[in-house]
Amino acid sequence: xxxxxxxxxxxxxxxxxxxxxxxxxxxxxxxxxxxxxxxxxxxxxxxxxxxxxxxxxxxxxxxxxxxxxxxxxxxxxxxxxxxxxxxxxxxxxxxxxxxxxxxxxxxxxxxxxxxxxxxxxxxxxxxxxxxxxxxxxxxxxxxxxxxxxxxxxxxxxxxxxxxxxxxxxxxxxxxxxxxxxxxxxxxxxxxxxxxxxxxxxxxxxxxxxxxxxxxxxxxxxxxxxxxxxxxxxxxxxxxxxxxxxxxxxxxxxxxxxxxxxxxxxxxxxxxxxxxxxxxxxxxxxxxxxxxxxxxxxxxxxxxxxxxxxxxxxxxxxxxxxxxxxxxxxxxxxxxxx
Amino acid sequence: xxxxxxxxxxxxxxxxxxxxxxxxxxxxxxxxxxxxxxxxxxxxxxxxxxxxxxxxxxxxxxxxxxxxxxxxxxxxxxxxxxxxxxxxxxxxxxxxxxxxxxxxxxxxxxxxxxxxxxxxxxxxxxxxxxxxxxxxxxxxxxxxxxxxxxxxxxxxxxxxxxxxxxxxxxxxxxxxxxxxxxxxxxxxxxxxxxxxxxxxxxxxxxxxxxxxxxxxxxxxxxxxxxxxxxxxxxxxxxxxxxxxxxxxxxxxxxxxxxxxxxxxxxxxxxxxxxxxxxxxxxxxxxxxxxxxxxxxxxxxxxxxxxxxxxxxxxxxxxxxxxxxxxxxxxxxxxxxxxxxxxxxxxxxxxxxxxxxxxxxxxxxxxxxxxxxx
Numbered sequence: 001x002x003x004x005x006x007x008x009x010x011x012x013x014x015x016x017x018x019x020x021x022x023x024x025x026x027x028x029x030x031x032x033x034x035x036x037x038x039x040x041x042x043x044x045x046x047x048x049x050x051x052x053x054x055x056x057x058x059x060x061x062x063x064x065x066x067x068x069x070x071x072x073x074x075x076x077x078x079x080x081x082x083x084x085x086x087x088x089x090x091x092x093x094x095x096x097x098x099x100x101x102x103x104x105x106x107x108x109x110x111x112x113x114x115x116x117x118x119x120x121x122x123x124x125x126x127x128x129x130x131x132x133x134x135x136x137x138x139x140x141x142x143x144x145x146x147x148x149x150x151x152x153x154x155x156x157x158x159x160x161x162x163x164x165x166x167x168x169x170x171x172x173x174x175x176x177x178x179x180x181x182x183x184x185x186x187x188x189x190x191x192x193x194x195x196x197x198x199x200x201x202x203x204x205x206x207x208x209x210x211x212x213x214x215x216x217x218x219x220x221x222x223x224x225x226x227x228x229x230x231x232x233x234x235x236x237x238x239x240x241x242x243x244x245x246x247x248x249x250x251x252x253x254x255x256x257x258x259x260x261x262x263x264x265x266x267x268x269x270x271x272x273x274x275x276x277x278x279x280x281x282x283x284x285x286x287x288x289x290x291x292x293x294x295x296x297x298x299x300x301x302x303x304x305x306x307x308x309x310x311x312x313x314x315x316x317x318x319x320x321x322x323x324x325x326x327x328x329x330x331x332x333x334x335x336x337x
Numbered sequence: 338x339x340x341x342x343x344x345x346x347x348x349x350x351x352x353x354x355x356x357x358x359x360x361x362x363x364x365x366x367x368x369x370x371x372x373x374x375x376x377x378x379x380x381x382x383x384x385x386x387x388x389x390x391x392x393x394x395x396x397x398x399x400x401x402x403x404x405x406x407x408x409x410x411x412x413x414x415x416x417x418x419x420x421x422x423x424x425x426x427x428x429x430x431x432x433x434x435x436x437x438x439x440x441x442x443x444x445x446x447x448x449x450x451x452x453x454x455x456x457x458x459x460x461x462x463x464x465x466x467x468x469x470x471x472x473x474x475x476x477x478x479x480x481x482x483x484x485x486x487x488x489x490x491x492x493x494x495x496x497x498x499x500x501x502x503x504x505x506x507x508x509x510x511x512x513x514x515x516x517x518x519x520x521x522x523x524x525x526x527x528x529x530x531x532x533x534x535x536x537x538x539x540x541x542x543x544x545x546x547x548x549x550x551x552x553x554x555x556x557x558x559x560x561x562x563x564x565x566x567x568x569x570x571x572x573x574x575x576x577x578x579x580x581x582x583x584x585x586x587x588x589x590x591x592x593x594x595x596x597x598x599x600x601x602x603x604x605x606x607x608x609x610x611x612x613x614x615x616x617x618x619x620x621x622x623x624x625x626x627x628x629x630x631x632x633x634x635x636x637x638x639x640x641x642x643x644x645x646x647x648x649x650x651x652x653x654x655x656x657x658x659x660x661x662x663x664x665x666x667x668x669x670x671x672x673x674x675x676x677x678x679x680x681x682x683x684x685x686x687x688x689x690x691x692x693x694x695x696x697x698x699x700x701x702x703x704x705x706x707x708x709x710x
Binding site for chain 1: 451452453454455456457458459460481504506507508509524525526527529538540542543544
C-alpha cells in the first residue's frame, strides 16, 4: 500500500519535496558562506575604527621638505640604533609625527619566512620605529599592515612582525577583500581602476614605508619603491611583465611621510625570496629618506648596481617623484656602534 | 513514505525521466547504488514505466555511477597532492621523527605560483614549471626551529636542472650521495636538490647542525624515492672541456640566455686557465648552418646593444670565425663550432677569454664528430 502511494506521488507532493530539498541546499550554502573566511583574521575590534574607504586615491602623507635633511645614511649593525640615528639626523621623529597622529607603517611582509632570511622587513626595525612614534612622536595610534597575498597570518607570524608590532603597542591589520578599492593613477598607464589596498590608510595622518634591501629576479632590486607593490590587489603578477613602470607608478601613487631602507643585511642573490643565508651579505647600512628615488638610488650601490641598472628610478625621477642623484641632496651620514 | 533525505529533482517533462536520490528506503523501479537509490519516472505518469524508459533509466544510472567513480578518483588524486607521504616523508620521517609536519601541505600551479614566491615565479614558469607542493616541519621540542620543503615539479630533468643551476649559491657543500643523475648542495640553512623532474628546496629557519642533518636525511630519502634514471642525465654537461672546467659551476638557461631570445638551451660553466677564470658557454643547434645563424644573430644583438667590435688575436679563433666585442667593459666571444654555438660571457680579461674560447672550440668540434651533425 505504501509502495502504491509512492508510485502515485502527486505533483503537489513532488513540489513540496522539491522545495524542502532546495531549502536544505540553500541553508547549507548560506551557513557555509557565513562561516567562510578567505583571508583569515583581519583587523581586531580596536583597529576597525581606523579603517575607512577611499575613492579618489591615497592621501598625500608627505611633510614639508627641508633642504639638507632629505636623506640620511647610517652605518652600524644594530638596527634599533641605526634607524633611530637615521631619523634623528633628518630632524627627529617629531618632525614627521605630531601628537595625536594615526601612523600607518607599511613593511614588506610578502613571505612567510623567518627574519634570518632577509626576505621581509626585520622586526627590530618595526619595534624601534613604533616606539619612536609613540614615545617621541606622541602618536595616537600606530598601525602595521601589508597585503601579504599568501596566508597573511603565517606571513605576519613567521616574519616576527606581528609579535614585534604588538609588543611595541602597535595594531596589526591583515588584508581582507573589503579593504581594497579600485583606484586610478592620473596620468598612469597601468594603475587604472585597479584594486588597491587602502582601507587602513584612509584615516591615517602619516605613512612610513620600511623595506628590506633585496635583489629581485624581475626588477633587479626590491627597495622602498618596490615595497608599495604590496598595495596592489587582484592578480598583481600581471604587472611582472611591466615591472619598471608599475614600480614607478606606485611611487607616483603613494606619497609617504618617510621611507626607511634597511641595508643592515642585503639579499644579494636569488631575490625576492632568497632562502639561504648564503644569499645575504652584511652591508651594515640604514637609510632614512623623504625621497624614495634617492633612497633606492643609494641602495642600488649596496647591491653592486648602478642607478642606471634600475630603469624605474629614471621613470620616477622624470615623473617628479624624486632625484636619482642622491649626492646632490647632501646625505647626512653617521656611524653607530 | 519517502524518508527525509537529500533530493535532487529535475524539472518534470512528460517524456523526460526524473530522478530522486535519497538515503535509505526501498522503492520500486529504483536502481540501487549502495545506500543511494535512484528512481526514474515520467512526470505525473511516473508509475507507467515503459521499456524504453527502463533502458534509459539503466543507462542514466550507469552514467551517474561512472560520474561518481570518476569524482572519487579525482578526489583521490587531489588529496594525494596534499599528502607528503608520496614523497616518503610524512609517514617515515614525519609524525614519528624529531621534525613532524606542521599544518597541511599546499600546492600551487602556474596560475597562483606568484602567491607563494611572488617575483621569482616567472623564472620557474619560463623553465617549464608544472606544480609546487610545500610543507612545513617544526622540531617537537622547539616550534621555532624547523624548515619548509618545496617540491617543484618542473616536467623534466633538464628544466629542474635549469632552475637548480641558476639559483646555485656560492661557497656550498655539494651533496654527492644522491645518485648519478642528481645534484644537490647545502648552503648554510638550506638544502637544494635537482632530482629527476623535481627541483627541491628545504629552507631551514636557522643555521642549525641538527636541522641540516635532518634535512640531509630527507634528501637521501627523496633520492631513494624518486630514483632518477639514465634518461634524467644531463649529458650536455659532458661536452665541457674535462680539464679546466670548474665542477659544479654549470648553469643552464632554457630560454633568453644572456638577454638574447634567440639563444636557447645555453649551458655555461666556469673555465679556469692558470689563475684566471672565465665563463664559457655553448648551445646545441639542429645543424651547423643553424649554429652559424644563431652565432651571427647573437653578435648582431650585442652590437645593436652598444657593444664595440674588438680585434681577434688568436689564429684559432680567427679560423673558427669567432667574433669578440667589448660590452660595457666586459669581453664577449661568440663562434659557431660544428652544431654548436659557443663563446665566452662577461670576461674581464681578453687573453683569458680567448684561451677559454680556443679550448671550447676544439672540444665542441670533437663532440660534434662524436655525436654527429
